[in-house]
Amino acid sequence: MEDFFNIAVPIVTIFVALPWLFLHYMTKWKQAPKITHEDEQLLDELHLLARRLEDRLNTVERIVAADNPDFKPSLSQPEWRPEGRLGRTDYSLDRRN
Known part of the structure; x- marks a missing residue:
């Protein structure tokens, strides 16, 4: 009887449990809401509105920095610059120095 379980359990696992598990989650994935x-x-x-607002903020900071040499920009994060690619606007990271 032990030999039967040693052979049956792996066979049932490979041919029943794994395909069922795969198909179950495949169905769940297809039913998931899509954008x-x-x-x-x-x-x-x-995204475009956020880019325009960031550009305006950068412009204001440049103007203030030109008037006041002690001014430090509030954005310490990297600046994003657009690069055209495949007809879509793509943004790549440009670190400030």
Whole structure:
């Protein structure tokens, strides 16, 4: 009887349990909500708005820094610069010196 379990358990695991587990999560993955075209457009608009606001802030900081040599910019994070690629705006990281 022990030999039967030593052979049956791996066979059942390989041919029943693993495919069932794979197909179960494949079904869950396909049922997951997907981003709609409208959501993608909204995200693109929000991203462009954030870029414009950041550009305005950088402009204001440059103007203030030109008037006041003791001024330190509030943004200590890296500055993002657009680079065109494949017809879409792509942003790459440009570290401030």
